[in-house]
Amino acid sequence: MSANHSLPCVLLTGFDAFGGEYINPSSKSVRTLHGARMQGHRLIARQLPTSFARAPVVLRDALRELQPRVVICVGQAGGRAQISLERVAINVCDARIVDNDGAQPHDMPVIARGPAAYFSRLPLDACLAALHGADIPGEISNSAGTFVCNQVMYVLLHELRRQPEACAGFVHIPFIPAQVLERRSAPSMALEQIAAALRLIVAATLDPSAAPHGTHASGREH
Amino acid sequence: MSANHSLPCVLLTGFDAFGGEYINPSSKSVRTLHGARMQGHRLIARQLPTSFARAPVVLRDALRELQPRVVICVGQAGGRAQISLERVAINVCDARIVDNDGAQPHDMPVIARGPAAYFSRLPLDACLAALHGADIPGEISNSAGTFVCNQVMYVLLHELRRQPEACAGFVHIPFIPAQVLERRSAPSMALEQIAAALRLIVAATLDPSAAPHGTHASGREH
Amino acid sequence: MSANHSLPCVLLTGFDAFGGEYINPSSKSVRTLHGARMQGHRLIARQLPTSFARAPVVLRDALRELQPRVVICVGQAGGRAQISLERVAINVCDARIVDNDGAQPHDMPVIARGPAAYFSRLPLDACLAALHGADIPGEISNSAGTFVCNQVMYVLLHELRRQPEACAGFVHIPFIPAQVLERRSAPSMALEQIAAALRLIVAATLDPSAAPHGTHASGREH
Amino acid sequence: MSANHSLPCVLLTGFDAFGGEYINPSSKSVRTLHGARMQGHRLIARQLPTSFARAPVVLRDALRELQPRVVICVGQAGGRAQISLERVAINVCDARIVDNDGAQPHDMPVIARGPAAYFSRLPLDACLAALHGADIPGEISNSAGTFVCNQVMYVLLHELRRQPEACAGFVHIPFIPAQVLERRSAPSMALEQIAAALRLIVAATLDPSAAPHGTHASGREH
Numbered sequence: 001m002s003a004n005h006s007l008p009c010v011l012l013t014g015f016d017a018f019g020g021e022y023i024n025p026s027s028k029s030v031r032t033l034h035g036a037r038m039q040g041h042r043l044i045a046r047q048l049p050t051s052f053a054r055a056p057v058v059l060r061d062a063l064r065e066l067q068p069r070v071v072i073c074v075g076q077a078g079g080r081a082q083i084s085l086e087r088v089a090i091n092v093c094d095a096r097i098v099d100n101d102g103a104q105p106h107d108m109p110v111i112a113r114g115p116a117a118y119f120s121r122l123p124l125d126a127c128l129a130a131l132h133g134a135d136i137p138g139e140i141s142n143s144a145g146t147f148v149c150n151q152v153m154y155v156l157l158h159e160l161r162r163q164p165e166a167c168a169g170f171v172h173i174p175f176i177p178a179q180v181l182e183r184r185s186a187p188s189m190a191l192e193q194i195a196a197a198l199r200l201i202v203a204a205t206l207d208p209s210a211a212p213h214g215t216h217a218s219g220r221e222h
Numbered sequence: 223m224s225a226n227h228s229l230p231c232v233l234l235t236g237f238d239a240f241g242g243e244y245i246n247p248s249s250k251s252v253r254t255l256h257g258a259r260m261q262g263h264r265l266i267a268r269q270l271p272t273s274f275a276r277a278p279v280v281l282r283d284a285l286r287e288l289q290p291r292v293v294i295c296v297g298q299a300g301g302r303a304q305i306s307l308e309r310v311a312i313n314v315c316d317a318r319i320v321d322n323d324g325a326q327p328h329d330m331p332v333i334a335r336g337p338a339a340y341f342s343r344l345p346l347d348a349c350l351a352a353l354h355g356a357d358i359p360g361e362i363s364n365s366a367g368t369f370v371c372n373q374v375m376y377v378l379l380h381e382l383r384r385q386p387e388a389c390a391g392f393v394h395i396p397f398i399p400a401q402v403l404e405r406r407s408a409p410s411m412a413l414e415q416i417a418a419a420l421r422l423i424v425a426a427t428l429d430p431s432a433a434p435h436g437t438h439a440s441g442r443e444h
Numbered sequence: 445m446s447a448n449h450s451l452p453c454v455l456l457t458g459f460d461a462f463g464g465e466y467i468n469p470s471s472k473s474v475r476t477l478h479g480a481r482m483q484g485h486r487l488i489a490r491q492l493p494t495s496f497a498r499a500p501v502v503l504r505d506a507l508r509e510l511q512p513r514v515v516i517c518v519g520q521a522g523g524r525a526q527i528s529l530e531r532v533a534i535n536v537c538d539a540r541i542v543d544n545d546g547a548q549p550h551d552m553p554v555i556a557r558g559p560a561a562y563f564s565r566l567p568l569d570a571c572l573a574a575l576h577g578a579d580i581p582g583e584i585s586n587s588a589g590t591f592v593c594n595q596v597m598y599v600l601l602h603e604l605r606r607q608p609e610a611c612a613g614f615v616h617i618p619f620i621p622a623q624v625l626e627r628r629s630a631p632s633m634a635l636e637q638i639a640a641a642l643r644l645i646v647a648a649t650l651d652p653s654a655a656p657h658g659t660h661a662s663g664r665e666h
Numbered sequence: 667m668s669a670n671h672s673l674p675c676v677l678l679t680g681f682d683a684f685g686g687e688y689i690n691p692s693s694k695s696v697r698t699l700h701g702a703r704m705q706g707h708r709l710i711a712r713q714l715p716t717s718f719a720r721a722p723v724v725l726r727d728a729l730r731e732l733q734p735r736v737v738i739c740v741g742q743a744g745g746r747a748q749i750s751l752e753r754v755a756i757n758v759c760d761a762r763i764v765d766n767d768g769a770q771p772h773d774m775p776v777i778a779r780g781p782a783a784y785f786s787r788l789p790l791d792a793c794l795a796a797l798h799g800a801d802i803p804g805e806i807s808n809s810a811g812t813f814v815c816n817q818v819m820y821v822l823l824h825e826l827r828r829q830p831e832a833c834a835g836f837v838h839i840p841f842i843p844a845q846v847l848e849r850r851s852a853p854s855m856a857l858e859q860i861a862a863a864l865r866l867i868v869a870a871t872l873d874p875s876a877a878p879h880g881t882h883a884s885g886r887e888h
Contacts, residue, residue, distance in 0.1 A: 081747065081853035082846070090310050090339060090364065096628075107347070117312060117339030125329070135844040137854055142312065143365035177859070178801040180748070184540075187747035187853035188803055193843070303525065303631035304624070318850075357622040359632055399637070400579040402526070406762075409525035409631035410581055415621070534754050534783060534808065551791070561756060561783030569773070586756065587809035 007042045010202055011068035013059065015075055015148070018050035018100050025176040025191060026074040032195040039206040041069065048073070050100045050148050052093055056155045063159055070167045070205050071156055072122070074198065075149035077172035078179070081187035083131060083138035083197045084172035085124050089153035090117045094146035110154040118157035122169035122205055130204040136197045137189075144170055167205050171198065229264045232424055233290035235281065237297055237370070240272035240322050247398040247413060248296040254417040261428040263291065270295070272322045272370050274315055278377045285381055292389045292427050293378055294344070296420065297371035299394035300401070303409035305353055305360035305419045306394035307346050311375035312339045316368035332376040340379035344391035344427055352426040358419045359411075366392055389427050393420070451486045454646055455512035457503065459519055459592070462494035462544050469620040469635060470518040476639040483650045485513065492517070494544045494592050496537055500599045507603055514611045514649050515600055516566070518642065519593035521616035522623070525631035527575055527582035527641045528616035529568050533597035534561045538590035554598040562601035566613035566649055574648040580641045581633075588614055611649050615642065673708045676868055677734035679725065681741055681814070684716035684766050691842040691857060692740040698861040705872040707735065714739070716766045716814050718759055722821045729825055736833045736871050737822055738788070740864065741815035743838035744845070747853035749797055749804035749863045750838035751790045755819035756783045760812035776820040784823035788835035788871055796870040802863045803855075810836055833871050837864065 012034075014027035027047050034045035046062050048055045063071070077084055091114045093105040124140050131138035144150040153170035160166045173194050180186040234256075236249030249269050256267035268284050270277045285293070299306055313336045315327040346362050353360035366372040375392035382388045395416050402408040456477055458470030471491050478489035490506050492499045507515070521528055535558045537549040568584050575582035588594040597614035604610045617638050624630040678700075680693030693713050700711035712728050714721045729737070743750055757780045759771040790806050797804035810816040819836035826832045839860050846852040 081851055087314070088312050088338065092309070092341075092364075094362075115337055115339075116310065116341050117337075119314075119338050132847045135847070137843050137846045137852070139850050140316075142314075142368060146364060177803050180803045181798045181801070184805050185747055186803070190856050190859060193856060303629055354625045357625070359621050359624045359630070361628050399581050402581045403576045403579070406583050407525055408581070412634050412637060415634060531758065532756050532782065534785075536753070536785075536808075538806075559781060559783075560754065560785050561781075563756075563758075563782050584760075586758075586812060590808060 007037070007040060009066045009068045010038070010041045010043045010070040010072070010206070011062060011066050012043060012045045012198065013048050013062070013073045013152070014045065015048050015050045016100065019097055021179060023179070024076050025173055025179070025194060026076050028176070028191060029173065029194045029198055030074055033198060033202070038202055041206060043202065044068070048152060052095070052099050052103050052105060052148055052151060053101055055148050055152050059152060059155055060159060069165070070202065071160070072168070072198070072201060072205070073152050073156055073170045075152070075170065075172055076175065078175050079186065080172060080174050081137065081189070082174065083136060083189070083194070084141035085122065085127055085138060086120055086141050086144040086153060086170040086172060087124065088117050088119050088142065089144055089150050089157055089170065090146070091115065091154060092146045093151055099148055110151050111158055114154070114158055118154060118161070120169035121157065121160070121167050122201070126204040126207065127201045130200040131197055134196065134200055136193055136200070138197065141172065144172065171201060229259070229262060231288045231290045232260070232263045232265045232292040232294070232428070233284060233288050234265060234267045234420065235270050235284070235295045235374070236267065237270050237272045238322065241319055243401060245401070246298050247395055247401070247416060248298050250398070250413060251395065251416045251420055252296055255420060255424070260424055263428060265424065266290070270374060274317070274321050274325050274327060274370055274373060275323055277370050277374050281374060281377060282381060291387070292424065293382070294390070294420070294423060294427070295374050295378055295392045297374070297392065297394055298397065300397050301408065302394060302396050303359065303411070304396065305358060305416070306363035307344065307349055307360060308342055308363050308366040308375060308392040308394060309346065310339050310341050310364065311366055311372050311379055311392065312368070313337065313376060314368045315373055318369070321370055332373050333380055336376070336380055340376060340383070342391035343379065343382070343389050344423070348426040348429065349423045352422040353419055356418065356422055358415055358422070360419065363394060366394065393423060395419075451481070451484060453510045453512040454482070454485045454487045454514040454516070454650070455506060455510055456487060456489045456642065457492050457506070457517045457596070458489065459492050459494045460544065463541055465623060467623070468520050469617055469623070469638060470520050472620070472635060473617065473638045473642055474518055477642060477646070482646055485650060487646065488512070492596060496539070496543050496547050496549060496592055496595060497545055499592050499596050503596060503599060504603060513609070514646065515604070516612070516642070516645060516649070517596050517600055517614045519596070519614065519616055520619065522619050523630065524616060524618050525581065526618065527580060527633070527638070528585035529566065529571050529582060530564055530585050530588040530597060530614040530616060531568065532561050532563050532586065533588055533594050533601055533614065534590070535559065535598060536590045537595055540591070543592055554595050555602055558598070558602055562598060562605070564613035565601065565604070565611050566645070570648040570651070571645045574644040575641055578640065578644055580637055580644070582641065585616060588616065615645060673703070673706060675732045675734045676704070676707045676709045676736040676738070676872070677728060677732050678709060678711045678864065679714050679728070679739045679818070680711065681714050681716045682766065685763055687845060689845070690742050691839055691845070691860060692742050694842070694857060695839065695860045695864055696740055699864060699868070704868055707872060709868065710734070714818060718761070718765050718769050718771055718814055718817060719767055721814050721818050725818060725821060726825060735831070736868065737826070738834070738864070738867060738871070739818050739822055739836045741818070741836065741838055742841065744841050745852065746838060746840050747803065747855075748840065749802060749855070749860070750807035751788065751793050751804060752786055752807050752810040752819060752836040752838060753790065754783050754785050754808065755810055755816050755823055755836065756812070757781065757820060758812045759817055762813070765814055776817050777824055780820070780824055784820060784827070786835035787823065787826070787833050788867070792870040792873065793867045796866040797863055800862065800866055802859055802866070804863065807838060810838065837867060
């Protein structure tokens with residue numbers, strides 16, 4: 001049993017490629033942080049399948065296995081130009097394209113009888129300030145969509161609803177440059193900048209002066 | 223006491239102008255429906271102030287006074303190109319510009335200790351089908367923002383949370399053409415088309431074959 | 445020989461559908477003006493094929509047959525939100541999609557050894573003022589692209605280069621609403637508004653107080 | 667007199683800040699290349715004022731002094747997401763904002779009695795291939811606008827119209843990240859990536875296998 005394994009853990013997840021893409025920058029970027037240590041925590045990166053059926057299973061297994069103190073799930077939001085700190089996950093699955101299993105749910109709940117939404121439990125303002133302090137474009141987003149990304153964010157916050165000390169949330173990232181060469185006028189962000197952004201978000205979340213809270217409302221009524 | 227006043231009521235609200243605009247197409251469009259009758263209901267249009275402090279007061283007064291069976295609040299979403307049927311209101315007020323009273327709340331709840339979100343209780347799919355059937359561009363939107371529009375939608379659904387028979391929701395509309403003459407490349411929609419859209423949304427909501435539901439999840443756990 | 449045919453002529457052209465669309469609003473809108481009379485002119489609408497090979501042939505035949513005093517070619521610019529008064533046509537054909545004959549030229553001249561560009565010979569400022577005066581969103585555009593629309597505009601102005609009294613130019617129009625029902629967030633403009641815009645552009649062009657000029661430079665060095 | 671000065675020269679120009687910005691990434695990026703040697707050429711960076719009156723003077727002085735074999739002028743196109751290889755400069759100055767001298771010309775020629783346009787004389791396809799080969803998002807643009815950037819491109823190509831061996835053109839670059847922190851959803855590109863892009867464009871232009879041509883039409887009829 002290595003000392004390493006006794007350190008508390010930060011879990012980072014990315015997705016496999018979907019929607020006709022050959023890569024998913026969310027996996028690539030979280031992988032660059034795998035094995036790092038920050039403020040007494042070890043960082044573990046895992047990949048989730050872009051599948052409504054399988055992503056929650058893999059996520060729950062990882063939560064059970066690793067018992068992370070911080071979880072940051074990361075997904076690609078092709079077309080967005082900046083790092084998006086997602087504020088809220090809603091209890092809806094409504095897919096405009098099929099997932100990697102061919103499923104395309106329409107207006108279904110993520111969790112039957114779950115609350116309408118969960119707020120992120122990351123310190124969004126502190127994360128945003130950290131990004132801007134490093135000249136990385138970022139913003140707080142009010143919608144994580146209704147595809148697998150939103151589902152994973154909702155499941156994550158639902159699973160942790162009785163662990164008020166855990167910090168958890170979701171970050172959407174832009175395409176990386178290699179993905180937009182054939183997409184006229186599409187924005188992108190360099191992988192190095194995305195990885196730097198994730199490192200800053202983890203650091204801001206672990207910083208004790210940035211108390212776990214997310215949006216005002218969280219940790220109370222859900 | 224006129225017979226008219228014994229008819230059940232559909233309340234439509236628009237906002238006054240804000241953000242440097244001289245008009246607000248939401249007021250203009252709901253006003254065109256004021257006094258109309260549809261499927262045994264009378265349509266009443268009211269104007270709300272674009273004010274975090276005053277809009278909820280005016281809305282609650284109207285709900286108490288009119289006891290409407292259907293409420294559709296309408297707001298301007300400058301920059302959007304299509305009719306937006308809002309799916310969800312979140313418990314956050316976070317303003318990028320000041321409201322008409324000079325207030326600019328940052329990350330405050332709409333209702334302290336309220337749930338994270340409420341889903342629309344309009345039959346969104348039926349409304350969308352009605353718009354498309356009339357060749358009017360519309361879509362379901364997953365974010366009503368965090369300005370007064372979202373606040374009003376949240377307050378509306380919170381007020382009606384114990385009246386499962388009431389249908390209520392929010393619709394964002396584009397700028398009208400006169401508002402974009404000096405805005406290069408900005409989309410707009412003709413006022414007549416917006417008014418027609420609202421009429422179709424009311425009709426789809428009143429249609430008994432379109433059972434009041436909004437998103438799957440609504441009417442149960444909130 | 446009817447008296448009608450002795451009137452000077454305004455030629456309006458639209459295109460047939462292309463790029464997977466079933467309709468082209470440019471044809472639909474110019475057709476609404478066919479046969480009208482304005483300020484002592486008769487309006488004639490013709491359809492051009494969306495074909496690099498055939499459009500110039502049909503256009504030149506129409507110019508020869510009708511000897512128009514004003515020519516306004518109209519094309520669809522899907523994705524634009526406003527009426528675009530094109531300022532300039534460039535001597536390039538460079539297609540990102542195939543035309544209706546399957547042709548897709550890359551970086552070819554419209555006219556070998558032709559000048560790099562021709563400026564519109566419509567009174568752009570007067571046209572724009574007329575649109576805005578009627579609350580119709582419009583703007584002057586600096587690029588008509590490099591597809592068949594630009595080619596037609598270039599050929600038109602090349603053909604008329606020795607007829608300084610002729611007014612001629614190109615107008616791009618948005619999708620109409622029926623075309624964007626399945627295109628999330630895409631802008632559109634009602635066909636009636638587009639037709640009204642074209643009528644105003646013809647009127648502004650025919651108005652003797654709006655001297656034929658287009659951009660400053662035209663009528664001189666080309 | 668150092669041997670260095672006997673090398674043929676590549677002139678790169680950027681602009682000073684304008685439009686309320688504190689920096690202009692075009693100057694910053696060309697400065698990173700100043701003094702470098704590539705393929706037997708020395709690279710010289712100069713700054714142009716964002717002024718319709720003064721930019722042409724400074725540019726002409728630099729051309730006279732340096733007698734460059736290649737000139738690449740660079741400007742900021744805030745809001746664009748990719749490197750824009752400009753295809754054409756048009757003979758129009760039409761400013762929506764004032765320049766740094768307070769001037770705001772409307773529909774004026776760059777050069778009275780000059781041709782309507784000049785095509786870039788950079789090997790655009792080779793430059794684009796070089797960018798894409800390095801995973802840098804770039805595209806050929808059909809409009810350099812009608813502000814000082816377009817004016818400088820036009821003046822440059824006009825000055826060199828009798829020097830068929832000179833390669834010259836214009837490249838628009840996005841905002842850098844520090845400029846968009848307060849601009850929600852605005853795209854940007856890292857300065858390092860922009861500088862790498864410019865290096866690749868210079869190399870592709872100097873490469874003898876990439877014959878100087880720009881668009882087909884150039885070097886002939888203007």
